[in-house]
Amino acid sequence: xxxxxxxxxxxxxxxCVSGGPPPPDWKTDSADLIERYQKHALLGENxxxxxxxxQAIDATGGAGxxxxxARLWLVRCATRRAMxxxxxxxxxxxLAAVAPHAADQAYYRFLxxxxxGLDAALLPAQHxxxxxxxxxxxxxxxGRVGDPLxxxxxxxxxxMRQEANAATxxxxxxxxxxxxxxxxxxxxxxxxxxxxxAQGNAAAQARLARRIQLVEHSLMRP
Numbered sequence: 001x002x003x004x005x006x007x008x009x010x011x012x013x014x015x016c017v018s019g020g021p022p023p024p025d026w027k028t029d030s031a032d033l034i035e036r037y038q039k040h041a042l043l044g045e046n047x048x049x050x051x052x053x054x055q056a057i058d059a060t061g062g063a064g065x066x067x068x069x070a071r072l073w074l075v076r077c078a079t080r081r082a083m084x085x086x087x088x089x090x091x092x093x094x095l096a097a098v099a100p101h102a103a104d105q106a107y108y109r110f111l112x113x114x115x116x117g118l119d120a121a122l123l124p125a126q127h128x129x130x131x132x133x134x135x136x137x138x139x140x141x142x143g144r145v146g147d148p149l150x151x152x153x154x155x156x157x158x159x160m161r162q163e164a165n166a167a168t169x170x171x172x173x174x175x176x177x178x179x180x181x182x183x184x185x186x187x188x189x190x191x192x193x194x195x196x197x198a199q200g201n202a203a204a205q206a207r208l209a210r211r212i213q214l215v216e217h218s219l220m221r222p
Contacts, residue, residue, distance in 0.1 A: 030059040034072055038079050038149075044183035044219045067104075070095035074104060074111075081111055082153040083184040086160070088112065113161055126150040130157070139165045142172070151175050152184060159191075166195065186215045 033056035040049035053076060060069040070092050077089035089112055096104060106122035109115070110131065120128040127150065130141045138158055145151035155172035158164040169192050176185035189212045196204035 024063070026059045026063040026065070030056045030068065030072065033059060034075050038075070041079050042083065042149075042179070042181040042183055044186070066095055066099040067101055070099060070101075071104060074107060077111055078107075078153060079149075081160070082149060082156050084156050084159060084187045111157070113157065124150070127154065130154050135163060138163050139168045142168060148175050148179050152181070156184075169195070182215055182219055186212065186219070189215065 033052045037049050037053040037056060040046075040052065043049075053072070056072050057069060060072060073092035073095065074089065077087045077092055080087040089108055092104075092108060096108065103122050106118060107124070109118050110123055110127060115131060118131060120131040123131060126145055126147050129144065130138060133141050142151050142154040142158065145154050152172055152175050155164065155168050155175070158168055159172075169188060173185065173188040173192060176182075176188060189208055193205060193208040193212060196208055
């Protein structure tokens with residue numbers, strides 16, 4: 001699995017057993033399409049991203065696969081929450097009510113901040129330390145997450161839980177910047193700009209305003 005798709009570790013749509021029969025088209029198509037969705041969503045190319053997502057849903061839905069279709073909605077929810085979009089994951093929840101899966105349900109609870117009593121062992125490995133860490137030290141966990149998108153998601157969930165600090169914002173901003181993920185980068189730069197205003201840091205305000213301008217200009221290009 002490539003890094004982008006590895007965010008939703010609960011999902012395995014492609015066959016991995018060597019020497020076996022090739023996976024059916026709906027599996028390979030949906031895996032490729034959801035990865036494309038994530039790539040373009042993170043770049044802020046929303047029209048193209050939504051087109052790929054709908055095609056992924058059509059691939060699993062056309063095969064009548066409820067669990068796999070629900071998982072695609074879970075990937076969408078994770079991607080959007082990594083970008084600090086407060087997606088409630090309702091489409092996943094509706095499908096999962098009919099076809100529940102323990103690991104998927106745990107990931108859903110993780111994404112929607114229902115952490116009380118959640119078994120960390122059911123989560124993808126890159127998220128377990130965040131759940132297990134004491135609340136007072138969670139802000140340091142994202143910087144230790146190896147996968148960029150999982151790192152960004154960890155930071156974003158802490159922002160949503162109001163457990164992030166300046167270092168958390170720095171980690172998220174640098175992660176988005178290093179990957180060229182314009183959509184979450186713009187959001188985090190604006191958060192840092194607000195922080196600089198609150199601190200009365202004129203130099204930081206000017207530097208961040210210039211970076212925001214650069215990102216916004218790139219997003220306006222067709």
